Amino acid sequence: MRVEDIRAYIETGILELYVLGDISPEEKLQVEGMAEKYPEIKAEIAEIEKALEAYALQNAVEPSNQLREQVLNSLTTGFANNNNRT
Amino acid sequence: MTKKRKISLSEEDLVHSLRNREKIAIEALYDMYSGSLLGVITRIVIDEAVAEDVLQETFIKIWNSFQSYSTEKGRLFTWMVNIARNMAIDKIRSKDFKNQNKNQELENNVTFIDEQVNTVYKPELMGIKDLVEKLKPEQKVILDLVYFKGYTHVEVAEELDVPLGTVKTRLRMAIIQLRKYFN
Structure with missing residues (x-):
């Protein structure tokens, strides 16, 4: 693929939809194949991801204080069970 | 506390x-x-x-x-x-x-x-105003519908009565603004 074609592919906006999880399984595989092949595409995806992650952090909603313990308990219970099984 | x-x-x-x-x-x-x-x-x-x-x-x-x-x-x-x-x-x-x-x-x-x-109010996010100014309302509304409300871009196009291509372009432009701001 020529540089212009890679550019054009990026400009379709498909990488944004990929990161947002708003594409079909076929398109997803296609994007992943392209990312593997072309470092520019991989880098573009990484930039989109970083920006959206920062945006989510900026829009964070803090859970109530007791939720932390509740979640940790429910996960560590699974943790103990997993260990017991092995 | x-x-x-x-x-x-x-x-x-x-x-x-x-x-x-x-x-x-x-x-x-x-x-x-x-x-x-x-x-x-x-x-x-x-x-x-x-x-x-x-x-x-x-x-x-x-x-x-x-x-x-x-x-x-x-x-x-x-x-x-x-x-x-x-x-x-x-x-x-x-x-x-x-x-x-x-x-x-x-x-x-x-x-x-x-x-x-x-x-949560975060003092380090004082720059939020700059971002809001950079993100055009017609871009922000689409980004927020997809990212925060779980709409697909197809649903956004129907909901806002905007062509699919325009939705994709605005979504990309919105994220480019975020990149300039955050990355």
């Missing part, structure tokens, strides 16, 4: 300790991402108590299906936020949720939730 110190690891270390099923990974995961994930979930399910239930279920799913995450495919947060969003959407579409009459119309203004819940 004093709070215990939050645990923070580099993404690489966190992924490593999650793979090894270490206890500290659970705490770090919660401390680093609960707010960001709850922000997305709350904007979809609206009800705060339900949102916290969905957050808990999301963490359980993340923990139990962690072997399906691969760093090759992208950042940890991207994978997790897509799980959180899907679980929130499943929740509002579920029968018991609808029966409880808690089903809020998705058409609610996206900013609605920010008036409802106490979004």
Whole structure:
């Protein structure tokens, strides 16, 4: 693929939809194949991801204080069970 | 109110300790991402108590299906936020949720939730005004519908009566503004 074609592919906006999880399984595989092949595409995806992650952090909603313990308990219970099984 | 110190690891270390099923990974995961994930979930399910239930279920799913995450495919947060969003959407579409009459119309203004819940005030985010100025309203509304409300770009096009191509372009432009601002 020529540089212009890679550019054009990026400009379709498909990488944004990929990161947002708003594409079909076929398109997803296609994007992943392209990312593997072309470092520019991989880098573009990484930039989109970083920006959206920062945006989510900026829009964070803090859970109530007791939720932390509740979640940790429910996960560590699974943790103990997993260990017991092995 | 004093709070215990939050645990923070580099993404690489966190992924490593999650793979090894270490206890500290659970705490770090919660401390680093609960707010960001709850922000997305709350904007979809609206009800705060339900949102916290969905957050808990999301963490359980993340923990139990962690072997399906691969760093090759992208950042940890991207994978997790897509799980959180899907679980929130499943929740509002579920029968018991609808029966409880808690089903809020998705058409609610996206900013609605920010008036409802106490979004944490972070002094370091004083620059937020600059971002708002950079993001054009017609770009921001599309980004927020997809990212925070779980709309597909096809649904956005129908909802706002805007051509699909325009939706994609604005979404990309919005994210380019975010990149300029954050990265």
